[in-house]
Amino acid sequence: MRQRDIQFDASGQLRHFLTIEGLPRQTLIDILDSAENFATVTEQTVKKVPLLRGKTIVNLFFEPSTRTRTTFEVAAKRLSADVLNININTSSTTKGESLLDMLHNFEAMHCDMFVVRHDQSGAAHFIAQHVAPHISVINAGDGRHAHPTQGMLDMFTIRRHKKSFNRLVVAIVGDILHSRVARSEIHALNILGVPEIRVIAPQTLIPRNAENLGVHVYHDLREGLYGADVIMTLRLQRERMQGALLPSEGEYFRRYGLSEKTLAMAKSDAIVLHPGPINRGVEIASSVADGMQSVILEQVSHGIAIRMAIMSMVLGRKPDKED
Amino acid sequence: MRILIQNGQVIDPLQELDTLADVFIADGRIAAIGTKPDGFVAEQTIDARQQIVCPGFVDLCARLREPGNEHKASIASETRAAAAGGVTTLCVPPDTQPVIDTPAVIELIHQRAEQIRACRVLPIGALTRGLAGEHLSEMARLKSAGCVAVSNAQQPFNNTNVMRRALEYAANNNLTVFVHADDSGLSKHGCVHEGVVSTRLGLPGLPEAAETLAVSAYLMLIEQTGARVHFCRLSTARAIQMINRAKYDGHAISSDVAAHQLHLTELDIGFFDSNCHLRPPLRSQRDRDGLRDAVSKGRIEAICSDHQPHDVDAKLAPFCQTEPGISALETLLPLSLRLVEDHLLSMKDLLRRLSSAPARILGIDAGHLRVGARADICIFDPERLWTLTDKTLHSRGHNTPFLNWELKGRVTTTLLDGQPVFELPP
Numbered sequence: 001m002r003q004r005d006i007q008f009d010a011s012g013q014l015r016h017f018l019t020i021e022g023l024p025r026q027t028l029i030d031i032l033d034s035a036e037n038f039a040t041v042t043e044q045t046v047k048k049v050p051l052l053r054g055k056t057i058v059n060l061f062f063e064p065s066t067r068t069r070t071t072f073e074v075a076a077k078r079l080s081a082d083v084l085n086i087n088i089n090t091s092s093t094t095k096g097e098s099l100l101d102m103l104h105n106f107e108a109m110h111c112d113m114f115v116v117r118h119d120q121s122g123a124a125h126f127i128a129q130h131v132a133p134h135i136s137v138i139n140a141g142d143g144r145h146a147h148p149t150q151g152m153l154d155m156f157t158i159r160r161h162k163k164s165f166n167r168l169v170v171a172i173v174g175d176i177l178h179s180r181v182a183r184s185e186i187h188a189l190n191i192l193g194v195p196e197i198r199v200i201a202p203q204t205l206i207p208r209n210a211e212n213l214g215v216h217v218y219h220d221l222r223e224g225l226y227g228a229d230v231i232m233t234l235r236l237q238r239e240r241m242q243g244a245l246l247p248s249e250g251e252y253f254r255r256y257g258l259s260e261k262t263l264a265m266a267k268s269d270a271i272v273l274h275p276g277p278i279n280r281g282v283e284i285a286s287s288v289a290d291g292m293q294s295v296i297l298e299q300v301s302h303g304i305a306i307r308m309a310i311m312s313m314v315l316g317r318k319p320d321k322e323d
Numbered sequence: 324m325r326i327l328i329q330n331g332q333v334i335d336p337l338q339e340l341d342t343l344a345d346v347f348i349a350d351g352r353i354a355a356i357g358t359k360p361d362g363f364v365a366e367q368t369i370d371a372r373q374q375i376v377c378p379g380f381v382d383l384c385a386r387l388r389e390p391g392n393e394h395k396a397s398i399a400s401e402t403r404a405a406a407a408g409g410v411t412t413l414c415v416p417p418d419t420q421p422v423i424d425t426p427a428v429i430e431l432i433h434q435r436a437e438q439i440r441a442c443r444v445l446p447i448g449a450l451t452r453g454l455a456g457e458h459l460s461e462m463a464r465l466k467s468a469g470c471v472a473v474s475n476a477q478q479p480f481n482n483t484n485v486m487r488r489a490l491e492y493a494a495n496n497n498l499t500v501f502v503h504a505d506d507s508g509l510s511k512h513g514c515v516h517e518g519v520v521s522t523r524l525g526l527p528g529l530p531e532a533a534e535t536l537a538v539s540a541y542l543m544l545i546e547q548t549g550a551r552v553h554f555c556r557l558s559t560a561r562a563i564q565m566i567n568r569a570k571y572d573g574h575a576i577s578s579d580v581a582a583h584q585l586h587l588t589e590l591d592i593g594f595f596d597s598n599c600h601l602r603p604p605l606r607s608q609r610d611r612d613g614l615r616d617a618v619s620k621g622r623i624e625a626i627c628s629d630h631q632p633h634d635v636d637a638k639l640a641p642f643c644q645t646e647p648g649i650s651a652l653e654t655l656l657p658l659s660l661r662l663v664e665d666h667l668l669s670m671k672d673l674l675r676r677l678s679s680a681p682a683r684i685l686g687i688d689a690g691h692l693r694v695g696a697r698a699d700i701c702i703f704d705p706e707r708l709w710t711l712t713d714k715t716l717h718s719r720g721h722n723t724p725f726l727n728w729e730l731k732g733r734v735t736t737t738l739l740d741g742q743p744v745f746e747l748p749p
Contacts, residue, residue, distance in 0.1 A: 006594070019594075021523070100639055120641035121525040122595035130639075143641075144525030183525055207522040208530070 006128055013317040016128045016137045017310050019146040020187040028155065028191055034309035035156050039302065041078065051312045052081035055112045059085045061140070062118040067276055068140050068150070071300070072115050075307035081315075084111070099123075100130055107132045112315060114138070121145035121180075136314045144178050150275050151184030153306040155192060157299050158230055161271050165192040171224050171266070172215075173200045173256060174234030174283055177207045177245075181275045182234055190214045200224035201256065204245045221256050225265040232273045233258055236283045249282045259285040263293065271295045324366050325349045326741060331371025331702060335378060336675035337691035346376055348698040351741035355694060367743075369736055371702050377674045379411025379699035379737060381681040381690045383501075383579050384555060385630035385652055387444070390431060391420025396632040396719040398432065401652070402441040404718035406745035408628070408652040409701035409734040412682070412689050413442055416501070417449040418476035424449035424460045426468035433469060441744045443699070445685065447501055448473045450489045456480040459489055462496045471685045472499040472553070477602065479507035483540065490550035499551045499684070504537035504562060505603070514643040516558075516606040520589040526642060529604050531559050538562045542569045545576065553684055554578040556629055558603035560613025567622050577684045578622075580614050581629035582658040583649055583724075587611070591724065597638045597645040598724040618676060619667040625681040626673075628655040632720020650720030653711070657730035660705060664731070670705070698741035707733040 005022055009015040014027060041049055057076045059069055069085065076083045088102070106114070113136045116124050121143030128137040141147040155165075162168060170189055176182045176199045189197050190213075199210060200218045210217050218224030225231060236252065246252050258272065272284075272294045280286045289296060328346040333356055340356070347354040347363050354360050385405065388396040405413055415432065417423035423432070429446045436444035448470035452458040456479055465473065473493050480486040493500045510533040515521045517528025538554065542565065545552050557563055557578050566578055583601075588608045592599045599605055617623040631648025638645045659677060662668045668676070682690030689699060710729050713721055737745040 098636065098639070099641075118641065120643060122642040125595050126641045142525075144527075146525070180525055183523075208517045208528060209519045209522050212519045213522060 006125070009317070014314055015317065017148055017314055018124045018128055018137065018139045020148045020151050020184050020191065021146070023191065025191050025193070028152070028188060031152055031306070031309050031313065032156055032159055034313060035152075035302070035305040038308040039305040041308075047078050048080055049078065050080045052076070052079040052315055055081040055315055056110065057081045057083050057113045057115060057311070058106055058111045059083065059115045059140075060106070060117070061085070061087050062116070062123070063141070065117055065140070067300070068117065071303040072140060072307055075304045075311060078304070079308055079312055081311070099127070103127060103131060107135060111135065113311065115140050117141045119143055138310060138314065141180055144180050144183070146184050147180040148184045149303070149307055149310060150181050151188045152310065153299060153303045154185055154232065154273055154275070155188045156302045156306050157273060157295055158271070160298075160302075161295065162229060165189070165194050168194050168229045169196045169198070169227055170194050170230040170232065171198040171200055171228040172232045172234065173221065173224070173258060175205045175236050175240060176201050176210065176234070177205045178237065178240070179234050183213070185232060186213050186215055198224050198228070202246070205240075221262055222265045225262060228266040228270055230271055230273065231258065231263070231266055233284050235275060235277065236279055238279075253282055257281070257283055257285060258288050260287055260291070263288055273299060276300070324741060325364060326698075326738070327363075327365035327368045328371050328376055328700070328702065329368055331374050331376035333376045333692065334671055334674055335692040336671050337378075337679040338693065339671075340692070341671055346692070346700070348738070348741045351698055353692055353694055353696050353698050356692065369702065373706070374702050374704045374735060375670070376700060376702050378678040378690045378692055379701045379739070380409050380655065380677040381685070382410045382413040382630070382652070382655065383625055383627040383681050383684065384416055385410070385413040385628055386632070386648070387415055388632060389419070389435065390428065395634045395637070398435040398444065399439045400717070400719045401630070401632060402436060402439050402444065403745075404630075404652045404716070405442040406737045406739070407717040407734060408655050409703060409737055410628070410652060410655065411442055411699035411701065411737060411739050412445060412687070414445045414447050414471065414685070416447050416476045417474055418454060418478070422449050422454050423447065423470070424452055424454070424465070426464055429465065429468040429470060440739065440742070442739065443689075445469075445471045445687070447471065450475040450493065450500060451480070451485065454478040456485055459492050462493060462498055466496055466498055470498070471687060472501050474501035474503075474555070477503045477505065479505070486540070487544050487548065490544050490548045490552070494548055494550040499553050499686070501553045501555050502541055503555050504534050504541060504557070506533045506536045509533035509536065514600065514604070514647075515592060516589045516604040518589055518607050520592055524592070524595065531561060531606070534559045534603065535561050535565065538565050542566070542574070545569070545574050551575045556581050556584070556603055556627075557614065557623065558584060558606050558610060560610045563613055563617045563622055567617075577624045579625040579627050579681070579684075580618060580623050581651065582626050582655050583629075583651060585611065585615050585618060585626070585662065586658055587724065595642040596724060597640070597642055598649065598722055600638075600642060600645050600647045601649065602647040615662070615667055618662065621672070624676065625684060626655070626659055626676045627681065628652045630718070632718050633722045635721070638722050648722070650716070650718045650723045652718055653716060654723065654725050654730065656703060656734060657732045658725075660732040698738055700738040701734060702736040703732060703734045705732045707731070709733050
């Protein structure tokens, strides 16, 4: 019943990139190292490399996104691939045409890769299970499940600043329950050997059995930030105020917002990350987001290098008998 | 027709019978066990050497998808699947389309089942009109049309007052109420057990409290109304504890569990296996062990299939958008036999959970081999190894996580009213 990890092809090469969970440490290191090389390409005046010339990549976005879609597009173009952007209103898929029919249509156009974002957890796995054998799938965020390229770019950012993962205290602050970013970050941090991972949020935003993910749960921001080397803040969706999860943005900021005062609980050289877009004054104060310790804008440019690394790894694998 | 079943191990839990004997069937009824009646000449002889001869199974819940969802399955296809699974009586929950809230729907189901004659089909009537949870259904009419119980299936009540009145009115009509304990507020949006897997996969969870809270509400109302309640498809260990305690207080309650819940846990979902999308969901290992223990001790009286056949498309979507349920009639016996293999139950007690106990819950004369009883009989080879494949399935629903599994124990012959309705090709 439990299938082999569909992320790898029969010869053990990475075919899809759907989740960080279960990936070997060396694969993550390879991605980070490769991204390091691409980061220097990105900094040159001629930014293109011909690695994926002739390949066609389709960005299939079933959920609105500007930042992630743009960085995928830039990454693909810098690798000389052709890019198609398709934004699909999920309501139209429920109106008859099934997700699979739609996919088979794109397959017929001879694409090589789908970059998929969808509001349902498991959508990327589902698509990967049903695409033609020559197509690779990269998960650009599925429901609350995973956002593995974001997780990797955060690791890249941490490694650039902290060199090694082995002595870090990393605190993730915010809506863990609904966050695919948090799940991917937690898997990556664990695999890379971070000894102490904390999640900080009110109980209403912490999923059941969170400790099983390999984290320590804190409900008090100051306590959770104490001695942290890395602080990863999460975006708080405004619709969370409508359910019975939080009373108000104001109260959330007072208890869990990252301000200069609370930041002082962390180590003095702690860095602050955020996957964007930021809600200033809700999860993070402007003075911190724009402050010395913030690496939020670096994350964006690292996002291009990481996505170049992953796309070229997946599409550059040697031909496999199964294919 | 006169049939002789020879050399089988005859087990009838109701009579506490377990013996090597011949079974003699005449005019659709059991004529004798052991000694041949005077003048009996068999027209057909079934050799049951090394096999068990037992009452046909009574399944408390199998969805046949007709009327309303004939693209998934039909009464014809699914009653044949039932026969292949050794089931001779099954109950259909009222959530067909249209809902079983008028005698017309009951007649239609009876008629179709009668045409096919592969399995007895007993409709369960709707507790509220259209299952909308608002107005009481005409329970007296439903009962006289042939409903064996009433239920609101998996639909919620508008409020607890409707729930109370429905229980009162059902008690008044001497009808057992089949309840699915699920607090709709807590289970809203959920699609897997709230626990390690929901957290790992980011799937919205159904907390344990959704079941336990509803069970406690029902227990309080049972106390007040004196209703006879049967708890369907329990999934949490905690709920069983609560029900067991209430039984000590002398309330008329019973419960069942789906066979697959005794084997699978949330971990079997792996990476989003939609065949493990169930309602109630697969829960933790602790819950599964609690369910097994309760079946072993008789605290859960009956095991059912909770058969829910689906078309292929129903399972082809991201996990939460797939329809829940397993096509389960044909795995009911082999999965249940595993409990004997695991020393949780004797063979006789297992067969009790599959035949006489559910018959007793329904208050029907079935599930036993008394002389004179209707010859609804299952003959199976408990040692036979076989693989469940698309080819072996009789049900039109191939949605089962056990596909391509090697299973042990297979039905070889099923008799309904003394007529063979299933014979395994040699």
